[in-house]
Amino acid sequence: MKTDKLSFRTENKEGLTVIHLSGELDLEVASQMRTAMEPLVELTDRKLVLNMRDLKYIDSTGIGILIGIVKARHSRQAPFAVEDVSDHIRKLFDMTGISRFLASAH
Amino acid sequence: MSRNNIQGKVEDENSMAIDNNVKLTVPALPEFVDLVRLTLFGLATKLKFSFEEIEDMKVAVSEACNNAVLHAYEGADGHIEVEFAWAEEDELRITVRDQGVNDSSPELTRKSTLHGKSIEEIQSGGLGLYLMQALMDHVEMNIENGTAVTLIKRRSAAERV
Numbered sequence: 001m002k003t004d005k006l007s008f009r010t011e012n013k014e015g016l017t018v019i020h021l022s023g024e025l026d027l028e029v030a031s032q033m034r035t036a037m038e039p040l041v042e043l044t045d046r047k048l049v050l051n052m053r054d055l056k057y058i059d060s061t062g063i064g065i066l067i068g069i070v071k072a073r074h075s076r077q078a079p080f081a082v083e084d085v086s087d088h089i090r091k092l093f094d095m096t097g098i099s100r101f102l103a104s105a106h
Numbered sequence: 107m108s109r110n111n112i113q114g115k116v117e118d119e120n121s122m123a124i125d126n127n128v129k130l131t132v133p134a135l136p137e138f139v140d141l142v143r144l145t146l147f148g149l150a151t152k153l154k155f156s157f158e159e160i161e162d163m164k165v166a167v168s169e170a171c172n173n174a175v176l177h178a179y180e181g182a183d184g185h186i187e188v189e190f191a192w193a194e195e196d197e198l199r200i201t202v203r204d205q206g207v208n209d210s211s212p213e214l215t216r217k218s219t220l221h222g223k224s225i226e227e228i229q230s231g232g233l234g235l236y237l238m239q240a241l242m243d244h245v246e247m248n249i250e251n252g253t254a255v256t257l258i259k260r261r262s263a264a265e266r267v
Binding site (some may be wrong): 005024026027028030057059060061063064067070071074088092095096097098100101 | 136137139140143158161164165168169172175176219220221222223225226228229230233234236237240241
């Protein structure tokens with residue numbers, strides 16, 4: 001069963017790469033997400049932003065991927081942020097404690 | 107004649123409650139976890155849980171299913187059985203059960219968050235169980251001939267009719 005449950009749209013701005021996530025970020029699409037993010041994490045001369053306006057679902061699998069991105073960007077001294085986080089996803093970020101490591105994009 | 111309604115009250119001449127639980131069995135594979143979420147969404151909506159309560163339960167149930175997918179069968183074929191019961195008024199009880207061989211995975215009982223940790227220390231292990239407990243009113247885990255996780259959510263007073 002192959003689904004298009006998570007999609008990515010990349011927007012390049014001045015010194016900034018915004019990835020617009022749409023759909024559900026769960027165990028099924030975890031490896032797809034990791035693969036998509038790998039080259040982007042290496043773009044150390046640009047700020048990396050994940051836009052979550054159209055992200056409908058995330059669980060500890062997705063939060064684990066975000067932890068990986070946070071650590072990779074930190075070790076490369078490259079900025080990373082999230083934006084347009086829904087109230088429910090924000091609640092999960094606050095509960096788990098990852099909010100502290102996700103700088104606001106603005 | 108019996109009258110069976112979604113609120114979990116089943117009435118017949120003797121007003122005896124009967125088992126009207128809903129059971130769903132899916133392969134223990136990542137691509138079936140969203141089917142469990144969809145079923146939960148449909149049932150919890152019928153039971154008049156709030157949007158936020160349903161979102162909380164979706165994550166908690168998925169975490170239990172993820173554990174079964176990742177740890178229960180060590181790559182062999184297997185199934186996850188999810189049982190939804192609402193025998194008590196305003197309370198949904200969801201049991202996620204596998205017949206896994208891997209009863210001793212430390213991932214099953216590890217609970218942890220990122221609070222108070224440095225960026226070098228943070229990791230994802232333990233977040234699943236933490237979220238289950240934080241998002242539900244009660245969580246029970248029974249590890250014996252596989253794993254059974256029971257997740258209980260009470261409907262908020264404001265939603266009661």
